Amino acid sequence: MGLEDFRADAMRCTRCAYCKWIPFDLMKSYRFSRGCPSMEAGKFHSYSAGGRLVTALSLMDGRSTVTEKVKDSVFRCNLCGQCDVSCKICRYDMEPLEAMRELRATLVKDGHTLPQVAPVIDSLRTKFNMLGEPAEKRGDWVQSLKVKDLSVEQAEYVFHPGCRYSFDGDLGHIARTCVEILQWSGIDFGIFGKKEKCCGGRAYDMGYRDDFQNMAKVNLKAWKRAGVTTVITPCAECFHTFSRKYTAKAGAEIKVVHMVQFIARGIKDGKLKFTKPLDMKVTYHDPCHLGRQGEPYVPWVGHEKKIFGQAVCYEPPRPKYNGAFGVYDAPRQILNAIPGIELLEMERVKEASWCCGAGGGAYESYPEFALSTANERLEEACSTGAEALVTACSWCERSFIDATAANGKKLKVFDIVELAGRAL
Amino acid sequence: MMKSIPKEAYGAIEDIVGADNITDDPAFLDSYAFQWLAELVRPNRSHYMPRPWAVVMPASTEEVAAVTRLCNVHGIKVKPISTGWYHWAAPMKDDEPTVQLDLRRMDKIVEIDEKNMFAIVEPYVICAQLQAEVMKRGLNLNIIGAGCSTSIVASACAYFGGGPTSYFMGNNSDNLLGQEWVTPAGEVIRTGSLSSNCGWFCSEGPGPSPRGITRGGLGSRGGLGTYTKCAIKLSPWQGPPVMEPKGVLPGYRLPIPENFRVYTIGAPSWDALAECYYQIYDNGIGYIFHRQFNLAGADLAPALWLNYIDTTKTLNDVETSAKDPEIQKITEEARISFQFIMQGNSIEDIHLQDRILDEILRQTSCYKVKRFCEPDMAEFTNMYMQRLGHKHCNFIWAGGYMGSWMQPGTPDFVKKYVPVAIDGFKRDQQANDKLVQCGGDALMGCGSTIGGGGFFGLEQFVSYDPNDNDSIDACVKHMEGAICDTAENGIPPGKELLYLQIGWTDERIWDTFARMPQTFVLNFQRKIKEAFDPNSLGDRNYPWLPEGWAAKRDGPKTL
């Protein structure tokens, strides 16, 4: 793929500005009507998906060059995909999110990178994680748990906690809870522990496709060697990367399951029962990568064709991937099954979920932007009257924990696995 | 050769709005130059209108005024844009230095006066936002035909103002109450009761209404200063305080409360349609009244919409469906149809409205289109029409749409030009395959653009591929064909002329103006411009005729 592959998208953008908002049908208030964190931060049209399409066109047409402002407009974005959802409400022929990713990759390829990202990528290349942590400490979260080591053994399932659950001291216990749940369920699984490598998803989103490819190659090879057919992960970013980005390559045959799906299935099958009440009013944050970017995915290869003269469609038919079938129900089934939990929904939920701020590399590249985005979400969470915000992604949790610490909001932040574990 | 804003001017504006709120970065500027419909009028089918010299984002009326006054000093035109969405939102000429005022930061709902049924808003408050808030208070607003993503200030003060709810709620020209206007000279003007310090509730007076110079059938479209606030009249809403759509995108469905009815009404002929419209006006029933779904073309509309509500389907499925005999039956049934929603003050009221509607249908031989009145489609219609958040579907076929015709008038007037419009569009589609082949009737429009009924237009939805110069050419050819068709049939020109004029020279536009049967208002507007825009910072979106201008050539009155 190259940027030219998205020329048609840019030419067919109508500048409707739907990309700046949540789907209008879902708007319930003035306060929580906006959909694009990037637009809230940057304000100029170039910070929207439509604006970036024009940037791409303008660069391709030689009408402008990459300046610091252009870089800022391209990278100051969570790639949350809300724009993609809203655009596709009415369009079958637009892929704004993919176009924006391509724009990033093009800039990176041409050397227009953000200096603050360099240490992060360097860490990925040398330590196989994006947190700058020593690779050998990756397995420390396991502590005293006894789990199959897939670097030397084999199993059907691999549990892949991901970089953040592995290294983040606040979140390691969640990975352990996951392991306990998996053990309880009796499936044949293992972990790679300190040999585990980053999924590479964030690198992809930040425009470093080669680095992503390297990680993907390494992971797929390791899983094949371990006889793994299914990856289970509690991290929404990893989930998205494995199920959407790996499947473009040899990863097509690997099944990917998020912990919420696993737990929800367990509840449905009667294998997991919540017996301990947790009296809490909670609200649930749909992670972008589990929700609208977590749909079942089959990579499409084909070409554009026209019907009825000029109507644009594709051969074979190109699925819409508009966020309709993201993993929305499973986490809610879990929360509703836990006795004592009262789920109070925010206004922007499911496909209209406001980003946590960490996505797209923003946590690393633009921490103050990530923080303000997170704060916006926390405002919304607090508006429900909930005492806790629950989510299913390590990056979301990190972002929210940082934000609550910074703004002093008395809102607890939980991973859904933690609540599930407590209730079992 | 692209020029750039002088440093001095840039610095001075920066001092007013802050460094983060002004830019002259070329890529950023291009995002404002790039506009829908530009490709129809620009050289080499470029999608870019002229580039502004800078984009400036003021936060307040004071900043707008200060920037405008500064631009007067430097001789730089000022072009405001809020939500945008038409090529005339951009600068008009390549050789005119222009600052684009992006009003995005002026996005507050200043006040909702629930009792007195109006809201005061800034330019970047969109209809959807205000609707969500006022519905909580049992109120609603007229959302214009371009949909809920549009700026209320823009439609009330500076553009057209008609929409599917205008029949019940009034045109936004009539819904406009007090307004605040920064003239091109940088003066802040308030009109109506506001200028007399009596609040926002009235747009008329004192004495003759000064607001009469700010807009008429259309507004100045950014060509005569910047509107920074307005109060908009609201209307009653008897539905739930918060919309709770169900289902899966894009086919969100809005449950229909028991005091509402949602129908698609079909007519056996255009005569019958006109009779039905007249009876609806006479009987005063109805809340939302619009020929909406036909934007896809009567040949294809049912196939499209029945697939649209299923998110797993693509346009490929539409192609298949269009050949399905069952769908073809529905297509014929819905060929001449419109959407009609009724709101009752009570159950008894809605039952009575139902009876009245049934009687109207009986007398006019019209009918309810069965498939479209089934719960899934009815609830989808309800969602679509109440929030009007799917207006980007205007572009659903290929990313390009141009609305031709749309001459407004009475139902009798409209039904007369409909066959001409249909034949002409069919002819242009059949000339080659460079337009979407949706049949000659892709006519869409409000039941009435003014309150109480009586006046509306239908526009042809001409779908073309903006990524294909041949397709763009075919669209332009259709527009020129439509202009000839209207001239030959004694019909006034339609919207296609307005769009094409954006690409004309001043002289050619003035020639057209000079040939109009009444030029009084254009001369009036010249003098208004002289008074309020002495340095000519506004552009020709505010039309005027130079003094003594006589058309320099013969020929068709409009080309």
Next chain:
Amino acid sequence: MDIRRNALADIVGAVNVIDDPRILEGYASDCSAAPRRNPRFVVHPQNATQVQALVTWANQTHTGLVPVSSGAPHFYGDTVPSQPGSIIVDLSGMKQIKRIDRRNKMVVIEPGVTYAELKPALAKEGLRISQPLLPRRNKSVVASLLERQPTTIPRFNFSLPEPLRNCGVVWGSGEIAFTGESGNGIPDLEEQWKLGGAQVDPKGPNATDLMRLLTGAQGTMGIVIWASVKCELIPAASHSVFVASEKLEDLIDFCYQEERIRIGDEMMCVNAPQLATMMGDSANEIGRLKAKLPAWTVMIRLAGAGHFPSERVEVQRLDLGRLAQKCGLTLQNSLASNGAAELEKAFESDSGDTYYKLKYKGGCREVFFLTTLDKAPQFVSNVFAIAERNRYDVTEIGVYIQPQHQGVSQHVEFSFPYDPGDTRGTERIDRIYAETSEVLMSEGAYFSRPYGAWAEMIYSRDATATKILRVVKGIVDPKNVLNPGKLCF
């Protein structure tokens, strides 16, 4: 011999040029405090061509023209010449009802057509127009609409100028140009009708709302030679109901809710003196009624036109009854032994031979303005306090609150009856008028129709409007020939 007489006679015909002092006297003053000034002539043009010729002549000779369409008495001073040597252009003889279009529910009339003349003509087609409250029998429909006199059916009032739609105008410059959609086509009504136009859309033409520059203008911008007016169907069934209370405050919520959901046709809120004046035919009867009627009454006519008219009335009654109950009020079918039919007379009638407000004492001064409903009770209190201070019996003051713009604004009108033969009484009225106007204006009452002294008060406070209107005036009437001296000109 005044040479102008010949020039005028050449235009309108000698018989239509009047300089009889007794007739001129009739135009020199009215029921307002406008300073008396005789016109030089009264001319009666018969058609648009003559009107245009008059305006052209006025430009050439720098002569002021004062357009008048209604018969006497006049009340606001707008028809009294402000400048010496002015000529009254009396349009009351232009009485063509040019077209009644049942299908599009439009009527096109000349300025001399009165409500009394129009009503039966429309009735033949099953049509009517929303009219002001008890207009004078000789009140010009066009003049009333141009004045933005409040009409009595709020639900049709999509804008304040409704039901006025388009106008054919001789502007002060002498040019003829039409307003609204008719301003886009050939300036010939017949031609426009041939092409299917019906002069429906009031907006425009183009980016100017010419009609809005005419309304409230007191004839200073142009002389209207025809107007198109939106009609409604005559209801086949109707029933009037009343909601009464001793305190206006107790009716406010009900009025808000009723106006919001647009139940009923004619709707207004009046106090006892106002209602008595509307119903009574003589001073005695008015006095008697005042004592019997409730302090405050909301009058609503439920009406059904089109299909199932009776059922419409019934459903409205049901819904309104529920609303009244919610507000702790009761719907009544009559008031103080007066049946609905009798009370309803006010909704559709004109005033008969004598304007209704003059029946009580022979004279009446009005103070009226626009406001929002929540402010009305306070304004009432303030006016009553002023009256009391000036030793005017507050039980005489009529209060009429007419919802406008579908309830967004309210026309509030105070009527002060007085005996014009009583000099001291008249002086008291003048003082009350001045003080009330000043106080109300300072408290935010919007005098949107600035007649007489109000003009100076309004425009001295509203520099913006003054500036804009002077610019407009300078364009459409550069030589200030039309009603010079009015408003801010």
